[in-house]
Amino acid sequence: MRILLFAGIALAVLALLGLVHRWLWIRLVRDTTRPRGTARRIGTTLAFALPLLSLAALTAGRAGAPFRLQQSVAWPGYMWLAVLLYLSLAMLVAEPVRAFLLRREPGTAHAARGTAAPAPAASAPAPATSAVPATSAASATEPAPRAPATQVLAEAPEPTGTPGAATRRQFVARAVGGAAALAATATVAQGTYGVLRGPRVKRVQVPLAKLPRAAHGFRIAVVSDIHLGPVLGRAHTTRIVETINRTQPDLIAVVGDLVDGSVHDLGPAAEPLRRLSARHGAYFVTGNHEYFSGAQQWIDHVRELGLTPLENARRPLPYFDLAGVNDVAGETEGHGPDFTAALGDRDPSRAAVLMAHQPIVIHDAVRHGVDLQLSGHTHGGQLWPGSLLAELxxxxxxxxxxxxxTQLYVSRGAGAWGPPVRVGAPSDITVVELASYQA
Known part of the structure; x- marks a missing residue:
């Protein structure tokens, strides 16, 4: 039943994408180019090639394609998905503008109704004079001389569908489509720069009732959703590690979705994590993408890199208990979150800080007396208006x-999934400073 549901959703999404691409082809290719022209052929080719690249980018990793092939399709395929989103939104906004600019001119109202335009008033006949010979009366039966051709053209109404009207429609289509494409490209370019530049440091103070005075000002660097993969690699990891180390934290919490791929492909990209430095060490819990990538191999590998995995486990620290639970995606493998194992036998008089990838487990954290839960997963929506869906x-x-x-802190994450683009949800590394009421 689950497979049938997934297949139905996939087909519906593919059908919707097909309709959107056809609509964009009509507006941006057919309406702006000449039939059988070079520009028409190029636009039509792209209308088929770009969605196929996006589909390849989404499925290559799951299909076990060579990592080089994943990298070659990831950039164009994922970037087109981001451009597609904002190009579609821009064209939707532009539709009323296009309709307004293409409204009929007043002079074509009669033609639109299918009625003839009123003929120009005939000039009064010249009075007869005695200078006209009598014999000229006979010529009155002869046809009147023709008016000049220029006079006939000037008086005849312009038929509908003239080349001038077609050119005007084409000009409007190009202007509106060009403006929409420029807005979408600029939005995606700015969002890409924000990801490739690296996350900014955010500082948040969190008071905890059970925290002793000696722990006042304890700093936890929270980083989530790094998403190493075919797009974001070693340079991305290096920027993150350097940013974290500059904050001089007391403890580092990596709360899931570190990777999108195997250790074989992404081990070199994760290598800079070995340089993470904190007085009380660096800790790691799994996210849902670890279970798409082989969770156990990554748990073993981050341990080799110097991080301590917390698999439904707890580590007593001098001033509070640090616990971690597996991501809920691990339930499909029999390794889901176990709050009893992580928190069941602890001293309730001590403050407890929980690392859990997804915010949805907050209610379990409340039941087990957690003081602070650190999470990620949402990306803050990543691409507006994705935040509206994330809220649901x-x-x-x-x-x-x-x-x-219980207090819950959710990081927007340090990387990006799919398109390396963020709009309205900048990436961050958060320094959570614990505060004691006794200070």
Whole structure:
């Protein structure tokens, strides 16, 4: 039943994408180019090639394609998905503008209704004079001389569908389509620059009632959703590690979705994580994408890189307990979150900080007396208006919120999934500074 549901959703999405691409082809290719022209052929080719590249980018990794092939299709395929989103939104906004600019001119109203335009008034006949010979009366039966051709053309109404009208429609289509394409490209370019530049540091102070005075100001560097893969590689990891180390944290929490691929393909990209430095060490919990990539191999590998995986486990620190649970995606492999194993036998008088990839487990954290949960997963929506969809699936999309006696902090993440683009949801590394009420 689940397979049939997935297949039905996939077919519906493919049908929708097909309709959107056809609509964009009509507006941006057919309406702006001449039939059988070079520009028409190029635009039509791209209308087929770009969605196929996007489909290849989405499926190459799951299909086990060579990593080089994944990299070759990832950039154009994923980037087109981002451009497609904002190009479609821009063209939707432009549709009323296009309709307004193509409204009929007043002079064509009669032709539009199918009625003849009124004929020009005939000039009064010249009075007869005695200078006219009598014999000229006979010539009155002869046809009147023709008016000059230029006079006939000037008086005749312009028929509909003239080359001039077609040129005007083409000009409007090019102007509107060009403006929409420019807006979409600029939006995606700015969002790409934000990802490739690297995440910015965000600082948040979180007071905890059970935190002793000696722990006031304890700094936890929270980083999530790095998403190493065919697009974001070693240089991306290096920027993140350098940014974290500059904050001089007391502890580093990597809360899932580190990778999109195998250790064989992405081991070199993850190597800079070996340089992470914090007084109380660096810790890691799985995200849902680890279970798409082989979770156990990555758990073993990050341990080799110097990080401590918390698999439904707890580590007592001098001032509080640090716990971690597996991601809910691990339930399909029998390795889902186990709050009892991580928190069941701890001293409830001590503050507890929980690392959990998805915010949706906050209610389990509340039941087990967690003081602060650190999560990611949402990307803050990544591509506006994706934040609206993220709000439907997550209790908190980004930032700090309170649920009873438990506080939840959700990072927007340090990378990007799919298109290396963020719009309205800048990437971040958050330094959470714990505060004691006794300070």
């Amino acid at each position: 699936a997550n209790p908190t999309v980004a930032g700090l919120e309170r649920y009873g006696d």
